[in-house]
Amino acid sequence: MSAAALAAYVAEAQRTGNASSLHSAGRTSRRAVEEARETVAGSLGARPSEVIFTSGGTEADNLAIKGIFWGRRAQDTRRTRVLVSAVEHHAVLDPAFWLAGHAGAEIVLLPVDAEGRLDLDALRAELAAHAAETALISVMWANNEVGTIQPVRDVVRAARPYGIPVHTDAVQAVGQAEVDFAESGVDAMTVSAHKIGGPVGVGALLARRDLALDAVLHGGGQERGVRSGTLDAASIAAFGVATRHAVDCLPQRAARLRALRDDLVARVRDAAPSAVLRGPEPAAGDRLPGNAHFTFPGAEGDSLLYLLDSAGVQASTGSACQAGVPQPSHVLLAMGVPEAEARGALRFTLGATSTESDVDRLVAALPQVVARAQAAGLVSGRAMGGAS
Ligand SMILES: Cc1ncc(COP(=O)(O)O)c(C=O)c1O
CATH class of the missing domain: 3.40.640.10 (Type I PLP-dependent aspartate aminotransferase-like (Major domain))
Known part of the structure; x- marks a missing residue:
């Protein structure tokens, strides 16, 4: 509050x-x-x-x-x-x-x-x-x-x-x-x-x-x-x-969040080139200024979430109200994202207390987090009888 x-x-x-x-x-x-x-x-x-x-x-x-x-x-x-x-x-x-x-x-x-x-x-x-x-x-x-x-x-x-x-x-x-x-x-x-x-x-x-x-x-x-x-x-x-x-405070907040989010999107794309941005391109203008959302192929969203959490970055696999329910997001499925890709979803939201150093921390942790989550995804995919 x-x-x-x-x-x-x-x-x-x-x-x-x-x-x-x-x-x-x-x-x-x-x-x-x-x-x-x-x-x-x-x-x-x-x-x-x-x-x-x-x-x-x-x-x-x-x-x-x-x-x-x-x-x-x-x-x-x-x-x-x-x-x-x-x-x-x-x-x-x-x-x-x-x-x-x-x-x-x-x-x-x-x-x-x-x-x-x-x-x-x-x-x-x-x-x-x-x-x-x-x-x-x-x-x-x-x-x-x-x-x-x-x-x-x-x-x-x-x-x-x-x-x-x-x-x-x-x-x-x-x-x-x-x-x-x-x-x-x-x-x-x-x-x-x-x-x-x-x-x-x-x-x-x-x-x-x-x-x-x-x-x-x-x-x-x-x-x-x-x-x-x-x-x-x-x-x-x-x-x-x-x-x-x-x-x-909307005009100032929206401008600040948009700049921070655009920076986050650009740097996530650099740090994890396999990441796919979901939702409108930020430049399109019909996206909330504090929202970024990616899928990371071969990784489970939950693995990414927990690994990032231990690096001090709190993100969500989708709607916070649904977290804990390990099902692909109905939103991504409705957008035509295949189920296997939808499982690797991670949402980053920025708010009143978010700063550039939060983005720095995310970008620093991300390459290793994605590599580990993809390795875990590969193992669990094999355990389940192959990637589906
Ligand atoms: C779009 C949307 N609608 C409704 C709700 C539920 O609101 P509340 O948490 O106040 O019950 C949320 C909560 O995240 C939401 O994001």
């Missing part, structure tokens, strides 16, 4: 008072929540009444996918199709597939190109054929593994003639790319505090007031009745501070 967000958290956590209580302690707490709501809304181009605080990105995605599905299907029972890009985070994919298993939804996975960009023609063809049966579309603002920024405004343009709501998961985009809820035209947008220097365990769904959105959590009726539960005023206050900071 940033120092300012932490200070806001501590100040609020020391106070007594439930933001839904009418006594003065409750009203003080409510004031902190409403100030944060205004800040989050103002920083992201939304109205305060469009902000629904949640326990983070996962909950906001669940609320969007399930809540919009139920809301839209209640208006018209034919609306069973849920269109999601094939590279969504599991926080979107899994509720969508849950709806397929439990609520009669049909999931349509929208394809992407070799760099992870949505195939807009496939979306348009799908809508032309099935608009009346479509409940919603969900396409993330930016991908958490390969950093691809999606053409969200084009998705909205395709959906608008049919009146189909569009949700976007902007968890990775806030603080790294310009994100404006109203200007983008989306109906709902997920954000999370812990990617931007706020606490873990708080986020929001921004949702237009006229969106058909059913509750997922039922109880005390907080947050427009769609997200019951006592408000976590301390986390929300810190989230407000973090959001303002992330958005106010």
